[in-house]
Amino acid sequence: MKISKVADTPTKENPHNVDVRLLYNKESAQAVHMQLAPGESLKPHKTPVDVFFFVIEGTPDILVGEEKVRVKANSLVDSPKDVVHCIYNNTNNIVRVLVVKAPKPVTSTKVL
DSSP: OOOOOGGGOOOOOOOOOOOOEEEEOOOEEEEEEEEEEETBBOEEOOOOSSSEEEEESSOOOEETTTTTEEEEEEEEEEEEETEEEEOOOSSSOOEEEEEESSSOOOOOOOOO
């Protein structure tokens, strides 16, 4: 059995300059743990595959398409492929999100 601990996984360089750690990377899917400090956010972007966000901690504002909603912990947000999405931490607390892309993308994410 393989167990990946967030604390033991190195951060991954990314265009958003936030704490991202690749926990799972197979052809069928890719999962990353993302932590946003207060005031941090992603840049709006599109992915070539479906994505879902599971909010582990905090209450981020999540944009999918033209809809932006404050999401509570233990909630899952679906974002279809090729739709603009973004996550914002507009709070004074840490936000932690599990981001799953399925299948694993073979082309790059398009930052807008």
